[in-house]
Amino acid sequence: MSNIFKSRYSILIGFIFYFIIFSFVIRTILFVLSFPHADFSFLEIIRCYLFGFFFDFGTALIITSFYALYLLIFPDRLYHTKWNKVITFCAFFLFLLLTLFSFFAEITFWQEFESRFNFIAVDYLIYTYEVIHNINESYPLPYLISGMVIIALAISYTFNRLKIFKLSFESRTPLKNRLIYTVPLILTAILFSLVIKNSAAEQGNNRYANELSKAGIYSFFAAFKNNELNYHEFYKLINSKNAFNIVRNQLAQKGVSFKKGLTISREIKGTASTYRPNVIMITVESLSAEFLAHYGNTQKLTPYLDTIADKSVFFSYMYATGTRTVRGMEALTLSIPPTPGSSIVRRNDNENLFTVGNVFKEKGYTNTFFYGGDGYFDNMNHFFGNNGYNIVDRGRKLLDETYQGSRKLITDQDVTFENAWGICDEDIFNVVIKDADEKYNHQQLFNDFVMTTSNHRPFTFPTNKINLPPGSREAAVRYTDYAIGKFIEKIKTRPYFKNTVIIIVADHCASSAGKNEVDISKYQIPCMIFNLKNQPHMIISKMTSQIDLFPTLWHLLGWNYASEFYGQNVLDEHYQPRVFLGTYQKLAYLKGDSLMLLSPHRKVDTYLYDKSKNIQIPHQLSKKVMDEGIANYQTAFDLFKDGKLKLK
Incomplete structure (x- = not known):
């Protein structure tokens, strides 16, 4: 399994590491923002980060599961072509920007509602005119977008310096190994999304600790899925x-x-x-x-x-x-x-x-x-x-x-x-x-x-x-x-x-x-x-x-x-x-x-x-x-x- 880091899966593994590290940083920022308003015990702080890591890891698997399927089905003769490299890099950069934007959005959403993404975020996604204009008037949006692009370029540069792209595009990963890597990842992602409820993070009465234990993207899709609840059920x-x-x-x-x-x-x-x-x-x-x-x-x-x-x-x-x-x-x-x-x-x-x-x-x-x-x-x-x-x-x-x-x-x-x-x-x-x-x-x-x-x-x-x-x-x-x-x-x-x-x-x-x-x-x-x-x-x-x-x-x-x-x-x-x-x-x-x-x-x-x-x-x-x-x-x-x- 150690060879996975030197296989075509190196970009996928690198992205999971990036996502977990940045999620940790965002959780820490939100923790600092909420600290003056909440009385955290030591155990609650530990729970925030342990549960947070669990949700971040599950979310990262879900995000990368489609790419894992792509890596499974593409034979080596196609995977090593120039057009695949271009598509892979563009998709990688796009997902960097999307996740960075979601991290930024989590901070702004927390400042307004002191919560991870919920039904409000789902509602706001529908009304893009008001929301985009509100963000533009509330924050220096051109600078923020530029900042996210710069961060995405810096991460891409880091991946390149660590030879992650080189390892991925030059490796030969047999179908047997691809099955060993992809199938457990996809099954785990499916199992996580079906079994793990967002409410599993709510283990106490401290609302701040409960919210910090969650992952923003996972919370968003959980809210999207449960926009209306049948009282009788x-x-x-x-x-x-x-x-x-x-x-x-x-x-x-x-x-x-x-x-x-x-x-x-x-x-x-x-x-x-x-x-x-x-x-x-x-x-x-x-x-x-x-x-x-x-x-x-x-x-x-x-x-x-x-x-x-x-x-x-x-x-x-x-x-x-x-x-x-x-x-x-x-x-x-x-x-x-x-x-x-x-x-x-x-x-x-x-x-x-x-x-x-x-x-x-x-x-x-x-x-x-x-x-x-x-x-x-x-x-x-x-x-x-x-x-x-x-x-x-x-x-x-x-x-x-x-x-x-x-x-x-x-x-x-x-x-x-x-x-x-x-x-x-x-x-x-x-x-x-x-x-x-x-x-x-x-x-x-x-x-x-x-x-x-x-x-x-x-x-x-x-x-x-x-x-x-x-x-x-x-x-x-x-x-x-x-x-x-x-x-x-x-x-x-x-x-x-x-x-x-x-x-x-x-x-x-x-x-x-x-x-x-x-x-x-x-x-x-x-x-x-x-x-x-x-x-x-x-x-x-x-x-x-x-x-x-x-x-x-x-x-x-x-x-x-x-x-x-x-x-x-x-x-x-x-x-x-x-x-x-x-x-x-x-x-x-x-x-x-x-x-x-x-x-x-x-x-x-x-x-x-x-x-x-x-x-x-x-x-x-x-x-x-x-x-x-x-x-x-x-x-x-x-x-x-x-x-x-x-x-x-």
């Missing part, structure tokens, strides 16, 4: 009838009457108020609670939002349901717990669902979705356009796809600043006011879903607006606060302002990564309802979820309405605080200090959550709490998958 189940009974009991508040059957459909009785204000919901990109002074921040990043919070119905203890914009959109339109896999916004068969917009439509409102980028991204236009919302976005072109509502493009005349993700927040707010002016002139009530973009990497925005230069998260938060302040001051001059409620809520936090698999503190977001008539400042300090926002608002408005929502009026005396939080595979249910995590392979982990220390202590929870968590996620999955969230 992978998660803990209870009897379906019991599950619906549990959820209905949780939703049984004052004035609620349920329909019969396995459903949560119900009629909700309010005071039959005729108060119908316009509603503008500003969904702020990545606005973690920790940015506001109300939560202890001393950087004065959000002076306007902190002022508005003191004049609003302020949800001081609200949690996002997920870690991506589309998950926040799902919660704020469908009022549903997160289901495993991608957000419903990105799923197939997500048209004609019962949404928040349907309640407003029944009251005579026009629903509009505003986005400063191209709403094609993340399937947003398809979802909103086929669920009763008109669309106003900065699309590059009008697509052939038709929507139930209209689509209007934001013109160049409305834009003063734009980056990869869309126009700046000031510009989108001006578009919203322009649209509101038109609707008011036509005596049309409106419900607006406004999605901001400025608080997103590359964190660029118009200059000379705030006292911080563009390019950092803190500056972007400060600018977004500034833009919201300008918007409210401007809309206050409009005649319809006295009958317009403004909601400010985050889609998710700036970062979801932490020591724990689902770090509860990284899901807390601010939410406030401003300018509600006859409603003095009120702090809602109960633990609440994004899905509870509109049911609580409609209670404050006194509306009667039909509901298919999991969200509740949190002001009801029977409300029991609980929240739903999820990643793509992990589903969390937090009730009081009782925390349950549902994972694939029907795994259930239970803890006591100490909010003051942000620690999760393993603890056996009561069957009642565990069944509640399972029931909510199981029924939410069933209702969507069975088409029971569709409009009747």
Whole structure:
């Protein structure tokens, strides 16, 4: 077997060594980046590198398996030709560039999400326009590409100096030896890809250690393969009838009457108020609670939002349901717990669902979705356009796809600043006011879903607006606060302002990564309802979820309405605080200090959550709490998958 180093397989072996060495370097860089945020034990560090080597070696075998097959089937008389040398060298150099790019991408992805490649990376691969422009605006791309080419040339030169190419092209490797070398390699690669799950690296509760133990490329393809998970196949189940009974009991508040059957459909009785204000919901990109002074921040990043919070119905203890914009959109339109896999916004068969917009439509409102980028991204236009919302976005072109509502493009005349993700927040707010002016002139009530973009990497925005230069998260938060302040001051001059409620809520936090698999503190977001008539400042300090926002608002408005929502009026005396939080595979249910995590392979982990220390202590929870968590996620999955969230 030692002769393999002096055979035509020398390039393949050299590439495997290169891949493992560079993977070790990247793992070390990621370890250094995460070290200030994670409390690594010595054993966890050892595990990171041992498991990491195992995954790196398996990934290297998978990458080289096709080349191994090539080496097996090519006879010597063809292998020693000039054209084979050219093809081999070009393929070698191309794979060097691809793997180097993946290593660079892992670092940038970790800086944003503190994770190996996951579903987000898979999603981003689809939207190359936004992603490439974002990378180009965030990093000196020409220098980075040049650097990768130089590194690839240096590696090629090293291979040449070590006579690896010479050994490969001048060797004579009999078919018998080629079979001995290739067959075990390919079989091992196949066995590794079929048997070794990416989750095998998750051996403890330290999320950073788990992620560092993985290999980026292998994680990417694992995420690609598992983009949607069937709850019934992978998660803990209870009897379906019991599950619906549990959820209905949780939703049984004052004035609620349920329909019969396995459903949560119900009629909700309010005071039959005729108060119908316009509603503008500003969904702020990545606005973690920790940015506001109300939560202890001393950087004065959000002076306007902190002022508005003191004049609003302020949800001081609200949690996002997920870690991506589309998950926040799902919660704020469908009022549903997160289901495993991608957000419903990105799923197939997500048209004609019962949404928040349907309640407003029944009251005579026009629903509009505003986005400063191209709403094609993340399937947003398809979802909103086929669920009763008109669309106003900065699309590059009008697509052939038709929507139930209209689509209007934001013109160049409305834009003063734009980056990869869309126009700046000031510009989108001006578009919203322009649209509101038109609707008011036509005596049309409106419900607006406004999605901001400025608080997103590359964190660029118009200059000379705030006292911080563009390019950092803190500056972007400060600018977004500034833009919201300008918007409210401007809309206050409009005649319809006295009958317009403004909601400010985050889609998710700036970062979801932490020591724990689902770090509860990284899901807390601010939410406030401003300018509600006859409603003095009120702090809602109960633990609440994004899905509870509109049911609580409609209670404050006194509306009667039909509901298919999991969200509740949190002001009801029977409300029991609980929240739903999820990643793509992990589903969390937090009730009081009782925390349950549902994972694939029907795994259930239970803890006591100490909010003051942000620690999760393993603890056996009561069957009642565990069944509640399972029931909510199981029924939410069933209702969507069975088409029971569709409009009747």
